[in-house]
Amino acid sequence: MTTSPPRPAPIDGETLVDWFAATARPLPWRAPGVTGWGVLVSETMLQQTPVNRVLPIWEEWMRRWPRPSDLAAASQGEVLRAWGKLGYPRRAQRLHQAAAAIAADHGDVVPADVDTLLALPGIGAYTARAVAAFAYGKRVPVVDTNVRRVVARAVHGAGDAGPPSTTRDLADVDALLPAEDAPAAALSAALMELGQVVCAVRSPACERCPIAADCAWQHAGRPAYAGPPKKVQKFAGTDRQVRGKLLDVLRDSPGPVRREQLDAVWSDAGQRDRCLDSLLVDGLVEQTDDDRFALPGEH
DNA sequence: AACCCGTGGCC
DNA sequence: TGGCCAAGGGT
Numbered sequence: 001m002t003t004s005p006p007r008p009a010p011i012d013g014e015t016l017v018d019w020f021a022a023t024a025r026p027l028p029w030r031a032p033g034v035t036g037w038g039v040l041v042s043e044t045m046l047q048q049t050p051v052n053r054v055l056p057i058w059e060e061w062m063r064r065w066p067r068p069s070d071l072a073a074a075s076q077g078e079v080l081r082a083w084g085k086l087g088y089p090r091r092a093q094r095l096h097q098a099a100a101a102i103a104a105d106h107g108d109v110v111p112a113d114v115d116t117l118l119a120l121p122g123i124g125a126y127t128a129r130a131v132a133a134f135a136y137g138k139r140v141p142v143v144d145t146n147v148r149r150v151v152a153r154a155v156h157g158a159g160d161a162g163p164p165s166t167t168r169d170l171a172d173v174d175a176l177l178p179a180e181d182a183p184a185a186a187l188s189a190a191l192m193e194l195g196q197v198v199c200a201v202r203s204p205a206c207e208r209c210p211i212a213a214d215c216a217w218q219h220a221g222r223p224a225y226a227g228p229p230k231k232v233q234k235f236a237g238t239d240r241q242v243r244g245k246l247l248d249v250l251r252d253s254p255g256p257v258r259r260e261q262l263d264a265v266w267s268d269a270g271q272r273d274r275c276l277d278s279l280l281v282d283g284l285v286e287q288t289d290d291d292r293f294a295l296p297g298e299h
Numbered sequence: 300a301a302c303c304c305g306t307g308g309c310c
Numbered sequence: 311t312g313g314c315c316a317a318g319g320g321t
Contacts (some may be wrong), residue, residue, distance in 0.1 A: 053307075054317090073308090084318065087305035094319085108310080124319045143316050174315040201315070202310090232314060244305050282304095 007021035010154050010214045011176050020190035028050065029058060030134075030189075036110030036122035037068055037102075039135035049086050052116045057086055068110065069103035071096060077295030080284065081251055089247060089284060112136040125166050129188075141173035146195025147188075151176075155198060155214035160201070181199045194264025201274070238251035242266050242275040249286060256292035256299050276296050 024030070029042035041061055046052040061082060065071040071079065076096060079163055083092035096122040102110055110131060111117050117128035125143070132138040148161035151172050173191070177184040198205045206212050206222075217223070245265040249257060267273045276293070279285040288299045 043317065048304095048318060049306075050308080050316050060314070085306060087307085088318090091319085122319065126318060139301065142317090146317070165317095196317075202319060230314090231301085233303080234313095236312085238303090240304060240306095247305085 004140040007102070007252040008204040010190075010211075010216050011150075012211055013176065013178055013183070013190075015185045015210050017183065017193060020186070020193055023197075024189075024193055026058070028055070033148045034135075035133040035205070036112065036131060037066075038062055038234065040110050040123075040127070040131050041095065043130045043134075044091055044122060045086055047091060047127070048088060051140060053086060057082070057084060059296045065099075067103075071109045072103045075297035077298035078256060080247070080295050084251070085248075090282065091281075093284065097121040098123060110135065112138065112157070114129045114138075114140055116142065125170070132190045133185040137181050137185045139177055140188075141170045141177060141193065142188040143154070143169045143173050144192060144195075145295055147173060147191045149196045150191055152201050152202075154211060154215035157220040157223070158227070159217070160227070161221055162227035211247075239271065239275050241273055243279055243284075244280060246272075246276060250293065250295050256290075256294040258292050262293060 008137055018062075020170055027042075028034070028281075029038055038058075042054065042058050045058055061071075065074065065080065074082075074096070076093065079092050079096045080089055083089055085090075101120055106116075111120075112135070113133055114128045114132050117123050117131055123131075129140040129142045130144075132140045133142050139232055143166075145161075148164065152158045152161040155172065171184070173188075176191075178189060192211070194211075199211050205220065206215075209215065213238060242265075246262055249262055249265060253261075262276060263269070263272065265276075276285065280287060283296060286294055286296050286299065292299075
């Protein structure tokens with residue numbers, strides 16, 4: 001069949017890469033000489049956490065633990081303290097575990113192969129490809145929430161991305177990448193940056209967009225998002241909030257604390273106990289011989 | 300697929 | 311104020 005005309009490429013990769021080269025923020029993990037380890041730490045910290053909050057913590061971690069084996073040698077409690085209030089402390093716990101595996105099984109060097117990365121704790125579809133592309137310059141589709149939004153708008157003409165589908169999302173982005181490793185990796189970085197600083201969720205800065213002339217969403221008159229409603233998770237009153245309060249007490253204490261100190265942070269005793277139990281099960285908290293509670297390895 | 304997992308800033 | 315969002319991953 002030849003009746004289907006070729007669809008014009010809505011994303012001009014070279015234009016986008018040039019724009020990135022001229023305007024990219026000088027984030028420290030993008031600096032020359034940053035290792036795969038530095039990139040992995042940054043990508044893990046950036047999961048669901050804004051850049052500005054990650055910056056000082058990443059600097060501290062790189063100074064303190066410049067290699068995976070350095071982090072692996074630290075106690076879990078030290079790692080959780082250094083993670084501070086970045087949120088989702090299980091990310092820190094899994095990064096600690098990944099560091100131990102990298103030190104033991106991969107010569108203390110973060111792997112460059114996507115499947116090898118995926119086998120490490122806390123590294124999923126996004127982070128594995130981000131490390132392969134940004135640390136090692138590989139041609140792999142890197143799909144995060146920003147890239148999904150850019151593709152939804154520029155390629156599909158929709159107001160925003162619908163529900164994620166790893167397989168379809170990877171294929172969409174793969175189709176945009178040039179054949180060679182280096183330019184593909186450069187485009188991956190540029191797509192993410194565009195989604196963050198220009199093609200934003202609210203009030204996108206289309207007047208500053210380097211590819212606005214080819215954007216399907218522009219041509220369609222910038223229609224509003226028409227997909228299924230996105231579910232927003234509650235936080236106030238949830239176990240997540242209570243676990244955070246409990247852990248905050250332990251982070252603020254130099255050593256083990258008594259049960260009463262933990263009881264003070266939440267009035268609902270049933271929920272409090274359930275959350276403390278879950279933290280013990282998760283290995284984020286340990287109970288001492290005298291029935292006090294501490295961060296793992298700190299008693 | 301749907302739900303759980305922290306934290307803080309913005310409008 | 312409270313919904314919404316932020317470079318996701320695990321189950």
